Ligand SMILES: Nc1ncnc2c1ncn2[C@@H]1O[C@H](COP(=O)(O)OP(=O)(O)OP(=O)(O)O)[C@@H](O)[C@H]1O
């Protein structure tokens with residue numbers, strides 16, 4: 169059974185239809201990439217899944233339940249976590265406080281402490297900066313905070329919106345290595361990226377979104393090799 | 405008698421009250437970007453409820469200190485319900501409306517509350533019963549009474565408690581997170597409506613305590629008392645930097661001192677032309693000066709961006 173199943177999802181901003189009926193799935197433990205150019209509807213998709221936007225039509229089934237009418241904050245309780253575009257860190261909270269916010273839905277203090285230690289092991293840079301205000305970190309470090317924070321809720325499905333945005337190549341490599349790492353630990357991941365090559369290299373399957381419609385879907389390998397994707401997204 | 409020291413003491417007492425009320429303005433502003441102009445009226449309702457409760461209980465012959473404690477708890481509870489209701493009914497439906505709409509609503513709520521209080525408690529001044537000992541103490545040439553000492557002490561306790569809550573607890577962390585980025589807080593699983601309600605309730609409880617403090621200090625309660633007090637506390641919040649908790653406390657104490665020293669010396673400074681009844685003027689001079697020279701307040705940052 170799939171962890172996430174989306175059927176004919178339609179989302180509008182006022183009169184503008186951003187998603188015109190898309191369908192896709194994520195299986196447990198899978199890393200799925202959602203690629204597409206600017207304005208294709210990638211962020212809209214993730215925001216709708218997180219509950220920040222409400223669909224005009226369509227179904228979202230997650231972990232065996234319909235997410236219809238489940239408010240955003242409740243979805244986190246069900247293990248659905250989003251690292252939003254632009255990261256959405258709390259600049260005036262310390263790094264440690266940001267991570268604790270990630271564990272807001274949990275009340276198992278001892279396990280939270282252990283998970284904090286795991287995050288600091290995963291991102292040693294954050295360990296040195298525990299008490300620093302998150303707003304004073306570099307972009308890459310902020311992306312680490314955002315990812316570590318999302319992991320603190322022990323998500324079943326982690327959604328990442330353009331984690332490479334605005335980062336230097338070294339940092340992008342580091343972030344993608346971590347994504348692979350998280351995926352290998354069994355967390356399902358829905359990865360949105362403009363950098364199609366990078367995304368398809370870590371993903372098992374991918375969907376191409378264009379103007380609010382899914383135009384291609386295949387294994388990541390086949391997408392990487394396909395002419396359409398190469399021409400449109402890989403600059404080849 | 406040392407007039408200077410006396411004015412400082414008076415200023416600290418008054419400043420403690422301003423600080424407690426200013427915290428309510430600043431907490432709500434911090435989390436919603438909204439100036440809750442009805443907050444002064446919550447102070448008044450707190451005082452009025454405490455008045456009624458203590459009148460009723462005193463008649464039964466309970467000891468005054470116990471009466472005060474019960475009155476305090478009932479008033480705080482009543483104000484929390486009121487604060488919750490104000491947000492629920494007047495502000496929540498306007499959460500995504502243009503900024504002017506909730507501002508006008510706030511003024512409307514304030515007028516409604518004043519009028520309800522007038523209908524319920526009447527237009528006249530009420531004597532607030534004396535529930536605390538009123539011993540006098542001399543302190544280096546100045547005089548302070550028990551009520552004033554207790555006001556400062558309780559204010560200090562409440563402010564310490566609030567700071568601990570905001571900076572050391574899960575709820576406080578959530579409050580700061582919602583204030584900074586509501587949708588990111590939602591993504592952490594925070595029910596932001598609940599956090600906003602709690603913020604209103606906390607501010608309202610502080611307002612109730614402040615209302616009882618002024619009533620006990622001056623011995624008088626009136627349905628209009630919240631309006632000028634509210635404006636001054638708002639001034640204090642702006643002076644400190646609205647949205648900033650430390651700023652509200654600093655602004656409150658400073659405003660109390662400025663007012664008290666100003667009132668103490670205005671006669672001498674103006675050659676007897678103005679008397680100490682011009683005291684209220686200072687708060688508004690301060691407000692104007694802050695808005696001109698340092699609109700973000702003493703400890704505030706980039707208010708213009710949010711306002
Ligand atoms: N708040 C909004 N109001 C109106 N239209 C919006 C809003 N947000 C997005 N849109 C429109 O919806 C469409 C999809 O936007 P979306 O942000 O989902 O794209 P995206 O695929 O994430 O693009 P990018 O790669 O640039 O982040 C775009 O045409 C965009 O202009």
Ligand SMILES: [Mg+2]
Pocket residue numbers: 210211212253329330
């Ligand atoms: Mg986007």
